[in-house]
Amino acid sequence: MEEIIQTEKLTKTYDGISAIQDLALNVHAGEIFGFLGPNGAGKTTTIRVLTTLTKPTSGRALVNGFDVVKESDKVKKVIGVVQQHLSLDRDLTVRENMEFRARLRRIGSSERKRRIDELLDYVGLTEHTNRIVDKLSGGMKKRVSIVSSLMHRPQVLFLDEPTVGLDAQTRRRLWELIRRLNLDGTTIFLTTHYIEEAEALCQRVGILHQGCLIALGAPLELRQKLGLVTVETLVNNKETCYQYFADRAAATSYVQNLPPEVKTIIIRDSNLEDVFVEQTGQKVGGD
Amino acid sequence: MVSALSDIYSVLWVDLRFLRRHWLRTLATSIVSPILYLVAFGFGLGRGISFGGYGYLDFVIPGIIALTAMTGSYNGAGMKLHVDRLFYKCFDEYLLSPISMFSLAVGKTLIGVVRGLLASVALLAVSVALSPTLIVSPLFVLVLVASCFVFSFLGVLVGLWAKSHQDMGTFSTLVILPMTFLSGTFFSLSQLPDAVKAVLYVLPLTHSSESLRAAALGQPFPWLSFLALLGFGLVFFSGCLLALKRTSV
Numbered sequence: 001m002e003e004i005i006q007t008e009k010l011t012k013t014y015d016g017i018s019a020i021q022d023l024a025l026n027v028h029a030g031e032i033f034g035f036l037g038p039n040g041a042g043k044t045t046t047i048r049v050l051t052t053l054t055k056p057t058s059g060r061a062l063v064n065g066f067d068v069v070k071e072s073d074k075v076k077k078v079i080g081v082v083q084q085h086l087s088l089d090r091d092l093t094v095r096e097n098m099e100f101r102a103r104l105r106r107i108g109s110s111e112r113k114r115r116i117d118e119l120l121d122y123v124g125l126t127e128h129t130n131r132i133v134d135k136l137s138g139g140m141k142k143r144v145s146i147v148s149s150l151m152h153r154p155q156v157l158f159l160d161e162p163t164v165g166l167d168a169q170t171r172r173r174l175w176e177l178i179r180r181l182n183l184d185g186t187t188i189f190l191t192t193h194y195i196e197e198a199e200a201l202c203q204r205v206g207i208l209h210q211g212c213l214i215a216l217g218a219p220l221e222l223r224q225k226l227g228l229v230t231v232e233t234l235v236n237n238k239e240t241c242y243q244y245f246a247d248r249a250a251a252t253s254y255v256q257n258l259p260p261e262v263k264t265i266i267i268r269d270s271n272l273e274d275v276f277v278e279q280t281g282q283k284v285g286g287d
Numbered sequence: 288m289v290s291a292l293s294d295i296y297s298v299l300w301v302d303l304r305f306l307r308r309h310w311l312r313t314l315a316t317s318i319v320s321p322i323l324y325l326v327a328f329g330f331g332l333g334r335g336i337s338f339g340g341y342g343y344l345d346f347v348i349p350g351i352i353a354l355t356a357m358t359g360s361y362n363g364a365g366m367k368l369h370v371d372r373l374f375y376k377c378f379d380e381y382l383l384s385p386i387s388m389f390s391l392a393v394g395k396t397l398i399g400v401v402r403g404l405l406a407s408v409a410l411l412a413v414s415v416a417l418s419p420t421l422i423v424s425p426l427f428v429l430v431l432v433a434s435c436f437v438f439s440f441l442g443v444l445v446g447l448w449a450k451s452h453q454d455m456g457t458f459s460t461l462v463i464l465p466m467t468f469l470s471g472t473f474f475s476l477s478q479l480p481d482a483v484k485a486v487l488y489v490l491p492l493t494h495s496s497e498s499l500r501a502a503a504l505g506q507p508f509p510w511l512s513f514l515a516l517l518g519f520g521l522v523f524f525s526g527c528l529l530a531l532k533r534t535s536v
Contacts, residue, residue: 051383052382052383053379053382053383073385076383076384076385077385079383081379081383083376083379085376086375086376087375087376087377087379087380088375088377089301089305089371089375089377090375091305091308091309092301092304092305096301096304100297100300100301100304100380101380101384103297103300103301104297104298104380104381104384104386105384105385106290106293106294106297106385
């Protein structure tokens with residue numbers, strides 16, 4: 001399988017503190033890859049390094065075979081980036097923002113117009129083309145941000161926490177857009193701290209904790225390693241314990257043999273948060 | 288070369304769109320202070336005072352135009368850049384594009400030059416009506432444009448350097464404000480002791496207002512001051528390139 005992103009011992013330190021450490025990662029061409037971890041785990045730093053915005057302290061990163069430090073100009077041509085914050089000029093219209101990105105990418109006048117119309121239609125924003133960005137809803141702004149980053153038809157799209165702060169309905173519409181972009185041939189590298197987002201969208205995930213990659217694989221594969229079924233128990237009304245089992249039959253058998261002081265039993269499918277908690281002893285949402 | 292010019296225009300384009308939408312507000316806010324200075328110092332305080340055979344109004348107008356060029360260019364280049372970097376956070380878009388640091392620095396400078404010239408020309412139109420002795424020669428225009436470039440470079444440099452809104456405020460209070468009043472804009476430096484004069488010649492506005500005044504009043508032109516002004520421009524522009532290099536790989 002062709003690797004579109006590869007990192008070797010990638011490290012970035014700020015004032016002696018490691019934001020990411022010895023990161024060894026590979027992303028396959030054409031997949032949706034999710035980088036999962038709590039706030040401060042190093043997700044944004046990784047994206048900044050891979051998108052040439054931040055220089056790594058040591059190690060190497062290749063995007064489409066180009067070194068992010070030595071061949072940053074070539075990397076910039078094949079990537080699109082949607083930052084966590086809305087990197088739009090909020091005083092300009094939707095069209096002006098897109099035109100600005102196209103001009104920076106040296107796209108000619110007629111091609112520019114054609115692509116703007118095509119992309120606005122793609123995300124259903126044609127009727128909002130002349131609205132000032134500041135007047136749009138959060139979901140619309142995010143969609144403008146995404147399509148603006150597609151003006152030069154990148155092979156890899158980096159999305160840093162794409163749905164943070166959005167309501168459930170808007171989040172699902174964005175998921176649809178991300179899936180559609182992927183089906184149309186764009187490799188997606190996204191960071192998130194929402195478990196359900198990683199599980200719903202990503203073919204493979206990397207779990208990051210304090211700058212280190214602690215797990216890498218397909219969501220189902222990672223859950224299988226842990227056990228597909230989780231049993232939560234409350235012992236003496238104090239501490240919640242988690243046990244993992246390969247299937248429901250094994251979980252049920254375990255529950256039937258529990259002593260009477262163990263209460264509030266929940267049997268449920270395990271998820272990536274369980275994987276994270278087992279590896280780190282912390283919750284993904286916690287700082 | 289063509290590609291660099293096209294890149295520079297692309298950087299300038301986005302700021303020109305903003306200016307086109309807010310030109311009246313931009314112009315009004317740029318010329319309120321200079322007109323207040325003109326009324327307070329030129330008509331109020333300076334009435335009856337003369338400098339080297341010129342009325343105070345004739346003397347002070349070139350200084351106020353230099354001051355307008357400074358504030359218009361510095362704020363025009365620096366404030367928007369600063370807002371784009373720290374508030375809108377859209378400055379990374381430039382760094383993610385294939386355009387060179389040189390084109391980016393020049394493009395960001397040009398919007399300051401445009402805004403500085405817009406304010407200066409508006410004030411000049413008022414000034415010519417008030418002071419018919421004012422000579423708007425090619426040399427005057429050259430100094431005015433050079434001043435706009437120099438202070439626009441300074442605006443870009445500070446806009447790139449500032450890590451917070453407070454940093455911008457601090458620079459304005461500690462550098463721009465003293466320069467406004469001490470750089471020979473409102474009085475002649477010849478009246479000052481040599482030691483004070485030496486300190487004031489470290490400020491670029493001193494050279495800008497001296498050169499502009501000489502050109503406007505038909506006095507012998509201080510070429511050394513003009514060269515010093517260009518030197519400041521070179522230093523500020525080099526600083527911009529260094530600051531941009533620091534913000535990217």
